[in-house]
Amino acid sequence: MFAAGEALAVESARFAAMGWMRGTSGNLSVVLGRDPLRLAVTASGLDKGELTAADVVVVDADGELVGKEQGKRPSAEAGLHARIAAVTGANAVVHLHALSAVLAGLYWPDGVELHDLEMLKGLGHDAHGETVVIPVIQNGQDMREQGDAFEEVYLPPTLRDNEVPVLIIASHGMYAWGETLTQARWHAELAEWLLRFTVETSAPR
Amino acid sequence: MFAAGEALAVESARFAAMGWMRGTSGNLSVVLGRDPLRLAVTASGLDKGELTAADVVVVDADGELVGKEQGKRPSAEAGLHARIAAVTGANAVVHLHALSAVLAGLYWPDGVELHDLEMLKGLGHDAHGETVVIPVIQNGQDMREQGDAFEEVYLPPTLRDNEVPVLIIASHGMYAWGETLTQARWHAELAEWLLRFTVETSAPR
Amino acid sequence: MFAAGEALAVESARFAAMGWMRGTSGNLSVVLGRDPLRLAVTASGLDKGELTAADVVVVDADGELVGKEQGKRPSAEAGLHARIAAVTGANAVVHLHALSAVLAGLYWPDGVELHDLEMLKGLGHDAHGETVVIPVIQNGQDMREQGDAFEEVYLPPTLRDNEVPVLIIASHGMYAWGETLTQARWHAELAEWLLRFTVETSAPR
Amino acid sequence: MFAAGEALAVESARFAAMGWMRGTSGNLSVVLGRDPLRLAVTASGLDKGELTAADVVVVDADGELVGKEQGKRPSAEAGLHARIAAVTGANAVVHLHALSAVLAGLYWPDGVELHDLEMLKGLGHDAHGETVVIPVIQNGQDMREQGDAFEEVYLPPTLRDNEVPVLIIASHGMYAWGETLTQARWHAELAEWLLRFTVETSAPR
Numbered sequence: 001m002f003a004a005g006e007a008l009a010v011e012s013a014r015f016a017a018m019g020w021m022r023g024t025s026g027n028l029s030v031v032l033g034r035d036p037l038r039l040a041v042t043a044s045g046l047d048k049g050e051l052t053a054a055d056v057v058v059v060d061a062d063g064e065l066v067g068k069e070q071g072k073r074p075s076a077e078a079g080l081h082a083r084i085a086a087v088t089g090a091n092a093v094v095h096l097h098a099l100s101a102v103l104a105g106l107y108w109p110d111g112v113e114l115h116d117l118e119m120l121k122g123l124g125h126d127a128h129g130e131t132v133v134i135p136v137i138q139n140g141q142d143m144r145e146q147g148d149a150f151e152e153v154y155l156p157p158t159l160r161d162n163e164v165p166v167l168i169i170a171s172h173g174m175y176a177w178g179e180t181l182t183q184a185r186w187h188a189e190l191a192e193w194l195l196r197f198t199v200e201t202s203a204p205r
Numbered sequence: 206m207f208a209a210g211e212a213l214a215v216e217s218a219r220f221a222a223m224g225w226m227r228g229t230s231g232n233l234s235v236v237l238g239r240d241p242l243r244l245a246v247t248a249s250g251l252d253k254g255e256l257t258a259a260d261v262v263v264v265d266a267d268g269e270l271v272g273k274e275q276g277k278r279p280s281a282e283a284g285l286h287a288r289i290a291a292v293t294g295a296n297a298v299v300h301l302h303a304l305s306a307v308l309a310g311l312y313w314p315d316g317v318e319l320h321d322l323e324m325l326k327g328l329g330h331d332a333h334g335e336t337v338v339i340p341v342i343q344n345g346q347d348m349r350e351q352g353d354a355f356e357e358v359y360l361p362p363t364l365r366d367n368e369v370p371v372l373i374i375a376s377h378g379m380y381a382w383g384e385t386l387t388q389a390r391w392h393a394e395l396a397e398w399l400l401r402f403t404v405e406t407s408a409p410r
Numbered sequence: 411m412f413a414a415g416e417a418l419a420v421e422s423a424r425f426a427a428m429g430w431m432r433g434t435s436g437n438l439s440v441v442l443g444r445d446p447l448r449l450a451v452t453a454s455g456l457d458k459g460e461l462t463a464a465d466v467v468v469v470d471a472d473g474e475l476v477g478k479e480q481g482k483r484p485s486a487e488a489g490l491h492a493r494i495a496a497v498t499g500a501n502a503v504v505h506l507h508a509l510s511a512v513l514a515g516l517y518w519p520d521g522v523e524l525h526d527l528e529m530l531k532g533l534g535h536d537a538h539g540e541t542v543v544i545p546v547i548q549n550g551q552d553m554r555e556q557g558d559a560f561e562e563v564y565l566p567p568t569l570r571d572n573e574v575p576v577l578i579i580a581s582h583g584m585y586a587w588g589e590t591l592t593q594a595r596w597h598a599e600l601a602e603w604l605l606r607f608t609v610e611t612s613a614p615r
Numbered sequence: 616m617f618a619a620g621e622a623l624a625v626e627s628a629r630f631a632a633m634g635w636m637r638g639t640s641g642n643l644s645v646v647l648g649r650d651p652l653r654l655a656v657t658a659s660g661l662d663k664g665e666l667t668a669a670d671v672v673v674v675d676a677d678g679e680l681v682g683k684e685q686g687k688r689p690s691a692e693a694g695l696h697a698r699i700a701a702v703t704g705a706n707a708v709v710h711l712h713a714l715s716a717v718l719a720g721l722y723w724p725d726g727v728e729l730h731d732l733e734m735l736k737g738l739g740h741d742a743h744g745e746t747v748v749i750p751v752i753q754n755g756q757d758m759r760e761q762g763d764a765f766e767e768v769y770l771p772p773t774l775r776d777n778e779v780p781v782l783i784i785a786s787h788g789m790y791a792w793g794e795t796l797t798q799a800r801w802h803a804e805l806a807e808w809l810l811r812f813t814v815e816t817s818a819p820r
Contacts, residue, residue, distance in 0.1 A: 022398045023327045023391035047387060097324065099402060106406065118754055118787035119712065122638045127754060127786070139323055139332060171332070172323035182662060186638035193637045197714060201721060205820075227603045228532040228596035252592060302529065304607060311611060344528055344537060376537070377528035432808045433737040433801035457797060507734065509812060516816065549733055549742060581742070582733035 004030050004040035005056035011094070011181055012042055016049030020096040020192070024048065026173065027074075029059075029081040030181055031091045037061040039082055039093075043072040061086060063143055079143030080150065080175070087151055090165065090177035092184040097173040100195040105136045105170035107203050111153070112136065112168065114194055122190040123164050134164055134191065139171040166191040209235050209245035210261035216299070216386055217247055221254030225301040225397070229253065231378065232279075234264075234286040235386055236296045242266040244287055244298075248277040266291060268348055284348030285355065285380070292356055295370070295382035297389040302378040305400040310341045310375035312408055316358070317341065317373065319399055327395040328369050339369055339396065344376040371396040414440050414450035415466035421504070421591055422452055426459030430506040430602070434458065436583065437484075439469075439491040440591055441501045447471040449492055449503075453482040471496060473553055489553030490560065490585065497561055500575065500587035502594040507583040510605040515546045515580035517613050521563070522546065522578065524604055532600040533574050544574055544601060549581040576601040619645050619655035620671035626709070626796055627657055631664030635711040635807070639663065641788065642689075644674075644696040645796055646706045652676040654697055654708075658687040676701060678758055694758030695765065695790070702766055705780065705792035707799040712788040715810040720751045720785035722818055726768070727751065727783065729809055737805040738779050749779055749806060754786040781806040 008028050015021050015028075026048055029041040041063075042048065043055045058066045063079025081093045104112045111133040114120060118127045125132045135153035140146050150167055165187045167175045174195075176188035213233050220226050220233075231253055234246040246268075247253065248260045263271045268284025286298045309317045316338040319325060323332045330337045340358035345351050355372055370392045372380045379400075381393035418438050425431050425438075436458055439451040451473075452458065453465045468476045473489025491503045514522045521543040524530060528537045535542045545563035550556050560577055575597045577585045584605075586598035623643045630636050630643075641663055644656040656678075657663065658670045673681045678694025696708045719727045726748040729735060733742045740747045750768035755761050765782055780802045782790045789810075791803035 022394040023324070025324065025327065025395070047391070097398070099398065099405070102322075102402060103405060116754075116786045117717075118784075119638070119640065122640065127756065139321075141332070169323075171321045186662070189637040190640070193712070193714065197717060200714070200718060227599040228529070230529065230532065230600070252596070302603070304603065304610070307527075307607060308610060344526075346537065374528075376526045432804040433734070435734065435737065435805070457801070507808070509808065509815070512732075512812060513815060549731075551742070579733075581731045 001032070001040060001056070001058070002053050004032060005053035007181055008040065008042050008056055009051035009053055011185060012048040012051050014185070015094065015096055015188075016047075020098045020188075021048035022097060025097045026095050027077055027081070028094045028181070028184075029078065029085070029092065031085050032058065037082060037086055038066060039078070039085060041074050041078045041081060044075040045073075076141065076143055080146050083143070083147035083150060084167070084175060084177055087154060088165070088177055090184070091179055092181040093175060093177040094181075094184045094188050095173060095175050096188060096192075098188075098192045098195070100192055100199050101168050101174035102171065103199045103203065104134070104195045105168040105172070107199070109136055109138070109170055112195065112198060114198060117194060117197070119190050119194050123166065123187060123194075125164070132164060134166050134168055134195070136168040136170055139169050164191075168195075206237070206245060206261070206263070207258050209237060210258035212386055213245065213247050213261055214256035214258055216390065217253040217256050219390075220299065220301055220393075221252075225303045225393075226253035227302060230302045231300050232282055232286070233299045233386070233389075234283065234290070234297065236290050237263065242287060242291055243271060244283070244290060246279050246283045246286060249280040250278075281346065281348055285351050288348070288352035288355060289372070289380060289382055292359060293370070293382055295389070296384055297386040298380060298382040299386075299389045299393050300378060300380050301393060301397075303393075303397045303400070305397055305404050306373050306379035307376065308404045308408065309339070309400045310373040310377070312404070314341055314343070314375055317400065317403060319403060322399060322402070324395050324399050328371065328392060328399075330369070337369060339371050339373055339400070341373040341375055344374050369396075373400075411442075411450060411466070411468070412463050414442060415463035417591055418450065418452050418466055419461040419463055421595060422458040422461050424595070425504065425506055425598075426457075430508045430598075431458035432507060435507045436505050437487055437491070438504045438591070438594075439488065439495070439502065441495050442468065447492060447496055448476060449488070449495060451484050451488045451491060454485040455483075486551065486553055490556050493553070493557035493560060494577070494585060494587055497557075497564060498575070498587055500594070501589055502591040503585060503587040504591075504594045504598050505583060505585050506598060506602075508598075508602045508605070510602055510609050511578050511584035512581065513609045513613065514544070514605045515578040515582070517609070519546055519548070519580055522605065522608060524608060527604060527607070529600050529604050533576065533597060533604075535574070542574060544576050544578055544605070546578040546580055549579050574601075578605075616647075616655060616671065616673070617668050619647060620668035622796055623655065623657050623671055624666035624668055626800060627663040627666050629800070630709065630711055630803075631662075635713045635803075636663035637712060640712040641710050642692055642696070643709045643796070643799075644693065644700070644707065646700050647673065652697060652701055653681060654693070654700060656689050656693045656696055659690040660688075691756065691758055695761050698758070698762035698765060699782070699790060699792055702762075702769060703780070703792055705799065706794055707796040708790060708792040709796075709799045709803050710788060710790050711803060711807075713803075713807045713810070715807055715814050716783050716789035717786065718814045718818065719749070719810045720783040720787070722814070724751055724753070724785055727810065727813060729813060732809060732812070734805050734809050738781065738802060738809075740779070747779060749781050749783055749810070751783040751785055754784050779806075783810075 178184035383389035547559040588594035793799035
């Protein structure tokens with residue numbers, strides 16, 4: 001738990017410095033166990049640039065607090081972290097309020113189409129010859145509904161070949177995930193670059 | 206006083222690094238006492254990225270210097286800090302020259318309308334279903350008049366449900382406040398993000 | 411000399427970190443004496459983010475090297491530093507390749523008009539009620555001609571009340587100056603903010 | 616080798632902090648010997664902001680691994696590094712995913728024309744009186760073909776006087792090179808500034 005807390009604190013400070021966790025926004029998690037599912041998630045209501053290794057809570061598959069945490073609590077969004085970890089098999093999930101993701105979610109509510117960009121290789125796709133879609137769902141406060149919406153866009157028949165480790169919540173921010181916290185970071189960084197590029201070249205202004 | 210000066214110096218350096226206190230612009234304050242009102246305010250004419258714990262002065266409810274300060278003086282803007290602390294009950298006020306705030310004040314002089322953004326929760330509102338207005342007042346050099354203008358836009362009947370801990374001074378910058386200096390920081394960071402988003406999506410260019 | 415070199419090295423690193431001294435571009439100077447005029451100027455051809463206190467040379471009123479400097483040489487631009495120091499009485503001059511200055515020089519070759527902005531107070535003007543012009547001259551490689559062009563725009567009869575401690579060289583960058591190196595920094599920071607604001611709101615795109 | 620690895624790690628961290636090596640993208644190299652050609656290249660699949668002196672591999676003129684490297688491997692792009700070093704005589708090559716380079720490659724697939732900018736001197740050209748072209752090639756996964764495309768645009772008869780130490784790969788990123796790693800850095804920084812300026816002033820939006 002301490003190691004997980006330390007890793008999440010360091011990673012949070014990194015993302016905060018990039019401007020993607022303004023105020024107390026955003027949260028990060030790592031999977032501690034699968035049977036039953038347990039995640040360490042950054043505690044709610046704290047400055048993400050100043051977390052310590054103790055600013056972490058353990059949640060279950062519904063994002064509910066497990067055990068006693070001395071006054072710390074998970075964000076409601078922990079439920080979506082857990083769903084993503086369960087559905088995708090990811091061991092780490094990051095949720096960030098990057099401006100480009102919210103812009104893209106507004107401009108392309110049916111998903112953000114990307115193609116012919118070398119950076120797509122970093123998301124597990126070909127640089128050329130396919131259209132990759134970063135799925136978008138509408139924002140909501142009920143994490144069970146958000147999770148269902150995620151499952152619908154993550155692997156519908158028409159997108160089955162376009163799976164990406166990134167989800168945009170319109171009006172809100174983005175999620176990215178990976179086998180490790182470092183890989184989740186890479187996916188987030190690449191997606192943010194790709195969204196910035198797409199907004200710059202294609203926004204309906 | 207030393208603790209207040211140290212906290213203000215650290216916070217100033219943080220905001221200066223974000224580019225929101227260029228030159229010697231901007232100032233921060235914390236309430237030291239309520240009866241009578243006393244605030245510690247960053248001293249005027251210094252680089253806000255290089256303050257020490259001693260670069261602070263104490264002012265009263267009119268922003269006037271209290272006691273002897275060995276050559277340091279408050280900015281005239283201390284008067285507006287004091288008014289905001291008195292009217293809102295905030296214990297900390299930050300005044301920053303963020304570009305997005307001045308752009309928004311120019312484009313929407315009657316107030317900046319925000320809606321359907323998760324970030325609004327950080328300013329004490331619902332993410333969806335209401336229109337939140339960040340009030341704007343015109344710039345001036347008389348802090349009593351600025352304070353009166355603030356009171357008019359802060360809680361007029363039509364805005365009573367839209368109270369936000371942020372004020373834009375057109376042609377000038379923004380104020381944000383909170384129960385603590387850290388909460389004032391969060392409100393400033395969130396407002397700056399929201400204003401950047403709104404300028405990017407809705408500026409009349 | 412060592413103290414001057416140290417101050418210039420620290421200040422250069424600060425400006426380099428802001429992206430205003432890319433490659434080996436830009437240079438800073440401080441006046442060492444007035445009779446005859448002598449300036450310490452950052453040496454040419456070095457990375458401005460990695461200077462040491464020894465990376466400085468002494469030049470005269472024409473920007474020519476004074477004494478032996480063990481292989482280091484001044485930039486040709488030292489001549490314009492010296493002219494600005496002579497004409498304005500400034501004790502420190504900074505020359506930076508800020509993008510907003512080059513954009514503004516392209517869009518408004520006859521000078522950049524500013525008005526109704528609180529930041530103007532930091533350049534020695536009123537926030538409201540006057541139009542301040544940041545003068546622009548065309549780029550050139552002959553520093554005597556550049557100096558003459560500077561004198562023409564700095565204090566022509568029509569601009570006499572609009573004097574500002576900033577000059578834009580179109581296609582090139584900006585100069586800012588002040589009584590101290592710190593004040594020159596403030597003038598540069600404020601001018602850059604004002605130019606960024608003006609490009610954002612008024613560029614003929 | 617250790618010295619080369621250390622220099623590449625430090626330089627990578629610098630570029631990563633500028634946002635030009637997001638995810639694991641980009642790579643840097645220095646020439647170790649010419650006969651036969653050997654380059655030290657940053658290892659593939661690692662975070663470029665966290666490399667150590669050991670995270671480097673040696674490749675030959677085809678970008679193929681030389682010797683045993685304990686599990687580390689070069690990026691396929693090492694082949695293009697080697698070709699650039701062979702053709703230009705450069706001792707250092709940097710490959711970066713700067714957003715402005717990818718934007719410019721999209722807008723001007725036949726090359727990016729630059730003129731009348733002081734910064735051009737840093738790329739070995741006159742500030743005024745000539746048109747400098749940063750060549751663009753289309754993206755591809757075969758480094759031999761990429762190298763051939765580079766040679767075609769680097770020194771065709773019509774561009775012979777316009778040689779620049781920079782290449783844009785459309786949909787991908789940029790390469791810059793120099794006599795030393797520091798000079799390659801300067802060329803990259805200057806080119807990025809010039810491309811940002813050109814996109815800002817001339818993009819067909």
